[in-house]
Amino acid sequence: MPTPETSIAATGLRKIYGDKRALDGFDLTVPRGTVYGLLGPNGAGKTTAVRILATLIRLDGGHAEVAGVDVAREPRNVRRRIGLAGQYAAVDEILTGRQNLRMFARLFHLSSRRAQQRADELLEQFELTDAADNGVKEYSGGMRRRLDLAASMILTPDVLFMDEPTTGLDPRGRNEVWRAVRSLVTGGTTVLLTTQYLDEADQLADRIAVIDAGRVIADDTPAALKNSVGSDRIDVVVQDPADLPAARKAVTAVAIGEPSSDEAEGSVHAPVRDRVGALTEVARTLQEQGIVLDDIGLRRPTLDDVFLLLTGSRTDDDTATSAKEDATA
Amino acid sequence: MSTPTRAGGPDGPPAATIDDDGPQRSAYWAVIDCWTVVRRELTHVIRQPSNIAWQLGFPIVAVLLFGYVFGSAMSVPGGGDYREYLMPGLFGMTMAFGFMNTAYAVVMDTTKGVTDRFRSMPMSSSAVVTGRGVGDLISASVDLLVLALMALVVGWRSDGSVLATVAAFGLFLLLRFALIWIGILLGLMVPNEEAAGNLFAVAFPFGMISSAFVAPSLMPDWLGTIAAWNPVSSTVTAARELFGNPVAGSDTWIEQHALLMAVVWPLVITAVFVPLAVRRFQRLSR
Ligand SMILES: Nc1ncnc2c1ncn2[C@@H]1O[C@H](COP(=O)(O)OP(=O)(O)OP(=O)(O)O)[C@@H](O)[C@H]1O
Ligand SMILES: [Mg+2]
Numbered sequence: 127m128p129t130p131e132t133s134i135a136a137t138g139l140r141k142i143y144g145d146k147r148a149l150d151g152f153d154l155t156v157p158r159g160t161v162y163g164l165l166g167p168n169g170a171g172k173t174t175a176v177r178i179l180a181t182l183i184r185l186d187g188g189h190a191e192v193a194g195v196d197v198a199r200e201p202r203n204v205r206r207r208i209g210l211a212g213q214y215a216a217v218d219e220i221l222t223g224r225q226n227l228r229m230f231a232r233l234f235h236l237s238s239r240r241a242q243q244r245a246d247e248l249l250e251q252f253e254l255t256d257a258a259d260n261g262v263k264e265y266s267g268g269m270r271r272r273l274d275l276a277a278s279m280i281l282t283p284d285v286l287f288m289d290e291p292t293t294g295l296d297p298r299g300r301n302e303v304w305r306a307v308r309s310l311v312t313g314g315t316t317v318l319l320t321t322q323y324l325d326e327a328d329q330l331a332d333r334i335a336v337i338d339a340g341r342v343i344a345d346d347t348p349a350a351l352k353n354s355v356g357s358d359r360i361d362v363v364v365q366d367p368a369d370l371p372a373a374r375k376a377v378t379a380v381a382i383g384e385p386s387s388d389e390a391e392g393s394v395h396a397p398v399r400d401r402v403g404a405l406t407e408v409a410r411t412l413q414e415q416g417i418v419l420d421d422i423g424l425r426r427p428t429l430d431d432v433f434l435l436l437t438g439s440r441t442d443d444d445t446a447t448s449a450k451e452d453a454t455a
Numbered sequence: 456m457s458t459p460t461r462a463g464g465p466d467g468p469p470a471a472t473i474d475d476d477g478p479q480r481s482a483y484w485a486v487i488d489c490w491t492v493v494r495r496e497l498t499h500v501i502r503q504p505s506n507i508a509w510q511l512g513f514p515i516v517a518v519l520l521f522g523y524v525f526g527s528a529m530s531v532p533g534g535g536d537y538r539e540y541l542m543p544g545l546f547g548m549t550m551a552f553g554f555m556n557t558a559y560a561v562v563m564d565t566t567k568g569v570t571d572r573f574r575s576m577p578m579s580s581s582a583v584v585t586g587r588g589v590g591d592l593i594s595a596s597v598d599l600l601v602l603a604l605m606a607l608v609v610g611w612r613s614d615g616s617v618l619a620t621v622a623a624f625g626l627f628l629l630l631r632f633a634l635i636w637i638g639i640l641l642g643l644m645v646p647n648e649e650a651a652g653n654l655f656a657v658a659f660p661f662g663m664i665s666s667a668f669v670a671p672s673l674m675p676d677w678l679g680t681i682a683a684w685n686p687v688s689s690t691v692t693a694a695r696e697l698f699g700n701p702v703a704g705s706d707t708w709i710e711q712h713a714l715l716m717a718v719v720w721p722l723v724i725t726a727v728f729v730p731l732a733v734r735r736f737q738r739l740s741r
Binding site for chain 1: 484487488491492494495498499502503566567568569571572573574575576577578582739740741
């Protein structure tokens with residue numbers, strides 16, 4: 127069966143828990159070979175979407191095909207074409223890395239000899255050869271995630287799902303995982319990843335879908351999303367908080383929108399159009415008034431700005447409730 | 456890092472051509488996959504030999520405490536050596552506590568995402584459960600073997616025929632087999648490993664309020680009735696009869712029919728709990 131050009135085609139997915147709509151008209155089209163980031167506040171439905179597409183839970187409505195196969199009708203055929211790296215490194219803690227990979231390879235129905243070979247190849251590819259015969263208990267967080275990835279790659283899937291693949295990792299572990307993901311993509315695998323880290327999406331994803339309340343509310347390249355937020359920002363940080371109103375006034379004079387300020391940091395931010403002009407103007411005005419600055423600068427809009435703009439103010443309450451849920455879970 | 460191999464490429468296993476479809480093939484893979492999962496359980500036992508010690512710590516302390524410390528104060532109605540009476544009780548108690556191991560293993564796999572990984576793979580889905588069952592039976596056999604050796608050391612003997620002795624151990628494993636389904640069900644119901652540990656509050660009376668240590672006829676009436684009807688008691692009493700150990704005979708129906716009930720109870724438990732456990736497992740995809 128030829129690999130289709132569209133790796134994931136989901137239309138109108140619905141998933142309802144009691145009276146809670148976890149997914150509510152979720153549409154997503156992922157072309158083959160892309161790394162697609164799913165962003166969204168807590169409880170937006172990212173995990174639910176991934177679990178439906180990976181055949182772990184049934185959908186209540188809509189239609190989804192993964193690698194050209196209907197997830198509701200032929201889940202087993204989907205499972206032959208996907209890999210799943212969930213929020214936890216889903217590997218056996220007591221076995222060694224090598225034993226884990228051999229076991230999973232056997233469960234993917236490779237012959238015993240082929241399973242051994244494949245385990246060795248993957249250990250090599252994910253730079254785990256040295257630790258191959260140590261118990262996974264002794265692995266660092268980054269090593270576990272890499273082993274988890276390796277286990278997801280046994281049949282070199284058409285589509286790899288990753289739910290928060292780097293949550294809880296230190297920067298070094300995160301880099302290791304990023305490197306592994308990038309190398310998978312060169313092999314032609316399509317990746318759908320959810321993340322809480324906007325810089326991760328920025329680093330890895332070719333395209334990003336922002337989801338909120340169970341549906342996709344924006345879907346574009348990271349650059350286009352950032353452009354959609356508008357122009358560059360000026361950031362000014364005063365040394366003495368008493369100078370904040372004056373700084374705000376100076377920024378307002380050059381800004382193209384209402385500036386926002388942070389009392390605690392003593393900072394003012396605002397979007398500007400004429401970048402260098404605005405910067406020199408503000409710097410000059412404040413210097414003339416004898417106001418001492420800790421920092422002044424321009425920055426491109428980040429995905430944080432996109433995220434905050436798109437998912438708006440109701441994010442805060444939602445985050446609070448799902449944080450509570452997490453704590454009690 | 457090397458470039459990963461594609462499915463269907465020269466190195467990558469061709470996903471779509473692995474021949475595991477059709478009813479015969481799927482029965483074949485159900486067995487092979489089960490064996491792979493069992494191998495994992497066995498590897499656990501081998502890689503963590505100290506677990507057996509943990510497992511048997513309580514029965515060993517119980518032998519010392521009941522066999523020696525209280526031993527002289529314990530009497531067996533109808534006569535007989537208390538230590539001879541005690542040993543089958545300990546075997547039965549260890550089997551009774553065994554459902555906690557199952558529940559614990561299940562909850563660990565579920566919370567760590569291993570169950571989800573299995574479910575996202577094209578493996579036979581029954582193997583997740585059957586592999587657990589067979590694996591647990593094998594490790595229970597190891598527990599029994601170690602306990603039996605220990606019992607021999609402190610002077611316990613089976614006076615029954617070889618066949619009767621084997622049958623008695625078979626009854627212990629049958630009880631353990633039935634409890635696997637309760638263990639799986641509870642493992643799928645509890646939220647985390649601490650909660651699984653709290654199951655001891657259930658396991659303890661289940662193992663102890665039985666004829667394992669004391670004859671039910673020596674207990675207050677109401678408690679004795681509960682203890683006599685405890686499935687653990689039927690298995691233990693039947694095993695005592697088969698081993699030719701002191702039985703502490705009693706004329707209640709349940710104790711008169713221990714051998715029968717040692718088969719009936721596990722079958723009833725299995726019949727009730729297999730569907731419940733399977734349904735709970737299927738509910739994971741809701
Ligand atoms: N098994 C379940 N039973 C009941 N409600 C559920 C269940 N799974 C998810 N939900 C609800 O569905 C909504 C979406 O959850 P989901 O886990 O998909 O969010 P998420 O975007 O992955 O969030 P997070 O960023 O916190 O991981 C949430 O409101 C959640 O409480
Ligand atoms: Mg999630």
